[in-house]
Amino acid sequence: MDKIWVIMRKEWAEVFKNRFVLFTVAFLPLILVALPLILLQITGSSGDVSGLSATDMPARFSELCGEMSEGECAQYFLVSQFMLLFMLMPLAIPVTIASYSIVGEKTTRTLEPVLATPVTTLELLAGKALAAAIPGVSVTWLGFVVFAFGAQLIATSPAVVARLTDPLWLMAIFVVGPLLAIASVSVAVMISSRVNDPRVAEQLSMLVILPLLAAFFGQIAGFFFINERLILWMAVALVLIDTGLLAFATQLFQRETILTRWK
């Protein structure tokens, strides 16, 4: 555990010197927290949410609104679209950090001296994976807390605020978020093992956000809506996917494979 922490600290000391990584970690959360808050402000200031009606949203969505008024339901619908984008953080930030960290070590040929130490490959992988995942997850959680406080201040409808911080979104942020981060790090490890440019690794790894974007547009188009059951299934599916991805990434992250097969 001590060596994992040593590796994590080294990763952070090095990777956050890269302006692009720093920009991604700082800027993405700012945008993704600000957007739903701005939307809340626009759609619900001065207690006026009645400007929106049921016709402004897909018909099936109103089933999710329970006892909320039409206007509140519409506001919740609009803001919830952007809530889904919160999930972008645990995907994009770890991918960026892991890509720069692993490909960076490949190009500067720093992995061999590290592999020559008594560190186990599992410790090394865990150190790198956690160094990439923790900032992504922390920033997501922090962003959500900031959003929740902001929503309390901005939104005039307590019912909307309650829905935006209900167990559905808590589970999405606090359970699905870390699972997404694990998936993104595993994909970044796999792709980083085959490419020699951190930007290429990052761009390819970013393909991991495609399913999330599909969910985002699918919800906008009204094909399905994020509800507790869907989030639960998503969590279960991610546990299985993460298990497979981690097993594959661990296979790739073996001393001999890194030294002789990583191109």
Add this chain to the structure above:
Amino acid sequence: MIETQNLTKRFGDILAVDRLTLKVEAGEVFGFLGPNGAGKTTTIRMLTALISPTSGDAAVLGCEIGREDGQIRRQVGILTESPGLYDGLSAERNLEFFARLYEVEDIAEQVERYLRMLGLWDRRAEAAGTFSKGMRQKLAIARALLHEPQVLFLDEPTSALDPEAAHMVREFIASLKQEGRTIFLCTHNLDEADRLCDRIAVFNTRLLALDTPTDLRRQLYQRTVVFHLSQVEPRFVELVRGLPFIRTAMETEGKLLVALDDPERDNPTIVRTLVEAGAEVQFVGELRRSLEDIYLKLIKEEHQG
């Protein structure tokens, strides 16, 4: 200290190391010479438990490769072909990181010790990325020594260094030998190997020769003595050729070159014969074959099958 028995490594169809058997004694500087792609780095990687052999056995410091890899990594130091430093971190941070991975007890003390020893203490706070090649190599050497390994593997320690930096590194390797460390030195620099190594292995996928530099010379070339005469007359050559212990005698560039087995015993006889025949002997010396001659001869013979 290091012992291998039929150590073999294949990468698919490619045979990288073929049944390597050798023994390196404690405190020895062991030169491992071979052309590019000969399998030298692969051998070092196997001996430092970075990759596993396809077949054969090896032990380092009594620890068996494949069974006690963690122990081996804990007890050996390695200077990889490329320094592999974290450019964004300071020299001190680079060493501290590795000291922690090697579980060094007095990290600050050891880091300071080696930074001072290699003349980098005043620049400890500067990023490794700003260092010259020589300084980077010194820092990488410091990293390999932090945990006080008894066996040190050095892969091309002076390649790409300017003569001054290379000289400094060589001096440092010599001082490590004085400390009694065992050094396994891979190098292309034959002069370096000649100066530093107790024994030398010439290797090209398989072991071609293994001995001290002096004995390699003896094995591959007869000992040759050069007689500088004021004038080399054909009769002097014939006279010397007629002596029973002479293998060959010839005139080259105004000098008399004589091949024989035991110059210490037979040189006085040759000198006496020449003087009695009227020759003026100005100078006598042994023609010393360079390690490069030996190396090239072995590699050429290998290529010729």
